[in-house]
Amino acid sequence: MSDKILEIQGVSKFFGSVIALQNVSMFVRPGEVTCLLGDNGAGKSTLIKTLAGVHKPSEGKYFFEGSETLFESPREALNAGIATVYQDLAMIPLMSIWRNFFLGSEPLKAGPIFDIENAKRITREEMAKMGIDIRDPDQPVGTLSGGERQSVAIARAVYFGAKVLILDEPTAALGVKQAGVVLRYIVEARNRGIGVIFITHNPHHAYPVGDHFVILKRGQIFGDYAKEEVPIDHLIQMMAGGADLEQLQHELAEATGRS
Amino acid sequence: MTDERVRQVSLANRLLTRPEFGAFLALVVVWVFFAIVAFDNNFVSWVTTAAILNRAAPLGILAVAVALLMIAGEFDLSIGSIVGFAGMAIMLLITPAEAGGFGLPVWMAVLIALIITLLTGFFNGVLVMATRLPSFIITLGSLFIFRGLAVAIPRLMTNRTQLGGFEDYDSGGWAAAFATKIEVGGARFDIAIIWWIVIAAIATIVLLKTHIGNWIFGTGGDANAARNVGVPVAKLKIALFMVTALAAFTVALIQATQLNSADSLRGTLKEFEAIIAVVVGGTLLTGGYGSVLGPVFGALIFAMVQQGIIITGVDGDWFRVFVGGILVLAVIFNNFIRQRASKR
Numbered sequence: 001m002s003d004k005i006l007e008i009q010g011v012s013k014f015f016g017s018v019i020a021l022q023n024v025s026m027f028v029r030p031g032e033v034t035c036l037l038g039d040n041g042a043g044k045s046t047l048i049k050t051l052a053g054v055h056k057p058s059e060g061k062y063f064f065e066g067s068e069t070l071f072e073s074p075r076e077a078l079n080a081g082i083a084t085v086y087q088d089l090a091m092i093p094l095m096s097i098w099r100n101f102f103l104g105s106e107p108l109k110a111g112p113i114f115d116i117e118n119a120k121r122i123t124r125e126e127m128a129k130m131g132i133d134i135r136d137p138d139q140p141v142g143t144l145s146g147g148e149r150q151s152v153a154i155a156r157a158v159y160f161g162a163k164v165l166i167l168d169e170p171t172a173a174l175g176v177k178q179a180g181v182v183l184r185y186i187v188e189a190r191n192r193g194i195g196v197i198f199i200t201h202n203p204h205h206a207y208p209v210g211d212h213f214v215i216l217k218r219g220q221i222f223g224d225y226a227k228e229e230v231p232i233d234h235l236i237q238m239m240a241g242g243a244d245l246e247q248l249q250h251e252l253a254e255a256t257g258r259s
Numbered sequence: 260m261t262d263e264r265v266r267q268v269s270l271a272n273r274l275l276t277r278p279e280f281g282a283f284l285a286l287v288v289v290w291v292f293f294a295i296v297a298f299d300n301n302f303v304s305w306v307t308t309a310a311i312l313n314r315a316a317p318l319g320i321l322a323v324a325v326a327l328l329m330i331a332g333e334f335d336l337s338i339g340s341i342v343g344f345a346g347m348a349i350m351l352l353i354t355p356a357e358a359g360g361f362g363l364p365v366w367m368a369v370l371i372a373l374i375i376t377l378l379t380g381f382f383n384g385v386l387v388m389a390t391r392l393p394s395f396i397i398t399l400g401s402l403f404i405f406r407g408l409a410v411a412i413p414r415l416m417t418n419r420t421q422l423g424g425f426e427d428y429d430s431g432g433w434a435a436a437f438a439t440k441i442e443v444g445g446a447r448f449d450i451a452i453i454w455w456i457v458i459a460a461i462a463t464i465v466l467l468k469t470h471i472g473n474w475i476f477g478t479g480g481d482a483n484a485a486r487n488v489g490v491p492v493a494k495l496k497i498a499l500f501m502v503t504a505l506a507a508f509t510v511a512l513i514q515a516t517q518l519n520s521a522d523s524l525r526g527t528l529k530e531f532e533a534i535i536a537v538v539v540g541g542t543l544l545t546g547g548y549g550s551v552l553g554p555v556f557g558a559l560i561f562a563m564v565q566q567g568i569i570i571t572g573v574d575g576d577w578f579r580v581f582v583g584g585i586l587v588l589a590v591i592f593n594n595f596i597r598q599r600a601s602k603r
Contacts, residue, residue, distance in 0.1 A: 091484065092481045094547045099476060103488050104489035106470035112465075113469055116468070
C-alpha cells in the first residue's frame with residue numbers, strides 16, 4: 001500500500017453557531033478510490049469545499065503529500081494537484097470540446113497564437129485514454145450527454161496533472177447507463193495512479209468502484225471501512241441509518257396494509 | 260487523424276453552424292432584392308457600391324468592437340456618445356487658445372484625446388465590474404454622461420458645439436491616413452474601408468486563433484466557470500470596454516478628418532446601430548457565441564438598406580421600419596438556425 005497522498009485529521013468547520021463538520025478524519029491513497037457517502041445535509045459539500053481549498057478548517061490538520069498544508073484558495077489547491085469536479089461542472093455548453101478542455105490553460109505556439117491543432121489532438125487523445133471516443137472535438141459541449149460532460153471534466157483534470165481528483169456527486173443527475181460510463185472513468189483515473197475522492201449518496205454507485213468507504217452523518221464520521229470489511233447491504237443500512245430504515249419499512253408496511 | 264466514426268457532416272450543415280451564415284444569406288437576399296427593384300436607379304454600379312461601403316465602414320468598425328464585447332457577455336450603450344466625445348476632445352485640444360481651445364499640435368491632441376477616450380472605456384469597465392450591475396444600466400448612464408460632457412465642456416470653453424478646421428492644423432498627414440478617397444471605376448471609396456477590413460481581420464484572428472479569444476468565448480459563456488479555471492474575467496472585460504472606446508475613437512478621428520470638424524451630437528444612435536449590426540450578424544445577446552465576420556455583414560446590410568432606400572426614392576421615413584423589421588427577422592432566423600445546428 002502506498003502512502004496517503006491527502007489526509008485530514010480531526011477537522012471541524014463552524015459557521016457561526018452551526019457545526020458543519022466535527023472531528024472529521026479521512027484520507028486517500030494514490031491509485032485508490034475513497035468513497036464519501038452521506039445523505040443530504042450530512043456535510044458532504046462542506047467537506048468537499050474544505051478539501052478543495054474553498055473553506056479553511058476551523059480546527060484540525062490538512063496533510064498533502066505527507067506535509068501539513070493550508071491552501072489559501074481553490075486555485076492554490078489546483079496548482080498543487082488537487083482537482084475538483086463540481087456537479088455543475090464548469091463546462092461552457094456553447095463552446096467546443098477542445099476550447100473547453102483548454103480554457104484558462106491554452107497551449108500557445110507563437111506569441112499569443114493558440115496552438116489549435118495540438119489542442120484538438122490532445123483533447124481527442126486524452127479522451128481516448130479514458131476510453132471515450134469523441135468523434136468531433138469541434139462539437140459544442142452542450143450537445144454532449146451529462147455523462148460525457150462529466151468525462152470531459154475528469155479527463156481535463158487528469159491531463160492537467162491532478163494527483164487527487166475530487167468528484168462531487170458525478171453520477172447524481174445521470175441515468176443508469178450514463179452513471180455506468182462515469183464509473184468506468186473513475187476506475188480509469190484510479191488505474192492511472194490518481195487518488196480519487198468520490199462523493200455520492202448512492203451506495204450502488206460507490207460499491208463497485210470504491211476501495212474504502214467513509215460514511216458521513218450529521219457532520220461526523222460514522223464509519224470508515226475497507227471494501228473487504230463491508231458487504232453492500234450493510235453499507236446501505238448504515239447510510240440510511242439502520243434503525244431509521246427499519247422504522248420506515250414498518251411504517252410503509254402499515255400504510256400499504258391499511259389501504 | 261481520420262476517424263471512421265466521424266460522420267461526414269454535409270457542407271450545408273457545416274455552414275449552418277457558423278454564426279455569420281444567417282447574416283451572409285440575408286446580405287445576399289437584400290442585395291439581390293435591391294439589384295432587381297432598384298436596377299434602373301443604378302444600384303448595381305461602382306458609385307452605389309462605394310456609397311454603401313463608405314456608409315458601412317464607420318458602423319462596421321464600431322460593430323467589430325461591440326461584437327467582441329458582446330461575445331464576452333457585456334453591452335456598451337455609450338459607444339455612440341463616446342464617438343461624439345472623442346471627436347470633440349480632438350478638436351478642442353487642437354482649437355487655438357484664443358478660440359477657447361488648447362491649441363496643441365495635432366499629433367499631441369490626437370494622442371491625448373486617445374488616452375482620454377481609452378479612460379472612458381476603462382471607466383465603463385471598472386464600474387461594471389466593481390458594482391456587478393448589468394452593463395446595460397451602467398453604460399446607459401454613461402451614454403448620457405459622455406454625450407452631456409461632449410456638449411457641456413466645448414460650450415463652456417468655446418461657446419460652440421461644433422468645432423471645425425482640422426485641416427488648417429493638420430501637419431502630420433492625419434487627413435491622408437483617415438480621409439483619403441481611393442478612386443475605382445469612377446467611384447470614390449473612403450480609406451476608412453481599409454481600416455475597417457484591417458480591424459476586422461485583427462479581431463477575427465484574436466477571437467479565433469488566440470488564447471484571448473478562447474477567454475472571450477468562455478467569459479461570455481459562463482463567467483464563473485471561466486473564472487474557476489483561471490481566466491482573468493474582470494481584466495478581460497475592462498480591456499474589451501477599452502477596445503470599444505478605441506473603436507469609437509477611430510470613428511471620431513475618421514469623421515474629424517473627413518468632415519474637417521467635430522460635432523457634439525456626432526455618433527448619436529450609433530450604439531444601437533452597432534448592436535443591430537452585431538445581432539443581425541448572429542451574435543448571441545447573452546454572450547458566448549458569435550463572430551466578427553457576422554457583424555461585418557450586419558453593418559453591410561444596414562448600409563445597403565439605407566442606401567437602397569435612398570436611391571429608390573422611397574421616403575426615408577420608412578428606413579427605420581425596414582431596419583427594425585430586419586432586426587427582428589434576423590434574430591428569429593438566427594435562433595432557428597442555432598437550434599437546428601446544435602441538433603446536428
